[in-house]
Amino acid sequence: MHYRNYPEDWIAELGEHYAQHVNALTAEKLHSKSEIALELAYRDNRIAELEAENARQREMYQRLEAEWDSQQGEIAALRERPQSITMTGAQLQDAYEYCVPDFDDPSHLETEVTIWRFDGADKRDGENISEPGLYCYFVDCPEEGSYGPLGKPLPTAEQEKQQ
Numbered sequence: 001m002h003y004r005n006y007p008e009d010w011i012a013e014l015g016e017h018y019a020q021h022v023n024a025l026t027a028e029k030l031h032s033k034s035e036i037a038l039e040l041a042y043r044d045n046r047i048a049e050l051e052a053e054n055a056r057q058r059e060m061y062q063r064l065e066a067e068w069d070s071q072q073g074e075i076a077a078l079r080e081r082p083q084s085i086t087m088t089g090a091q092l093q094d095a096y097e098y099c100v101p102d103f104d105d106p107s108h109l110e111t112e113v114t115i116w117r118f119d120g121a122d123k124r125d126g127e128n129i130s131e132p133g134l135y136c137y138f139v140d141c142p143e144e145g146s147y148g149p150l151g152k153p154l155p156t157a158e159q160e161k162q163q
Helices: 010-014 015-026 031-079 089-099 104-109 156-163
Strands: 115-120 132-137
Touching: 010 015, 010 132, 089 115
Parallel strands: none
Antiparallel strands: 115 132
8 A cells, every 4th residue: 555645634634543543653652664564564454354354244245135035036926826725525524514513503604714734843823733734723713723633523522521
């Protein structure tokens, strides 16, 4: 670096920074050109190290940002795809009987349920489920928990009394 290529009023623009360096050089008893050059070289080296680290960090950030952007496209594409669940007739019948226990009450046909798949790893909060399969819960009251796995025979009245 060549330090003599600066305007006449540069020292005034540097203000406090210039004064701090003059005071530091005096306090550190750096009076010879060699001592001052050594101190400046050390600082220049440290600045170069920090600039290189900054460049590495910036490059990593740009890489991560590009990866994030590419994943957002994939996520958007997944969200646009219709969600579907393949069910057996027994599972569908089981879900229907759970949702519409009284076939004579037409208001039960308005009941909304969510059907979800438990693969053995990911559970909904508060669920005590251990068997993989399809489950459903009432949309209006998910806190009551899920029913399932769908496709298993409903317990008879006698079996419910025994529990």
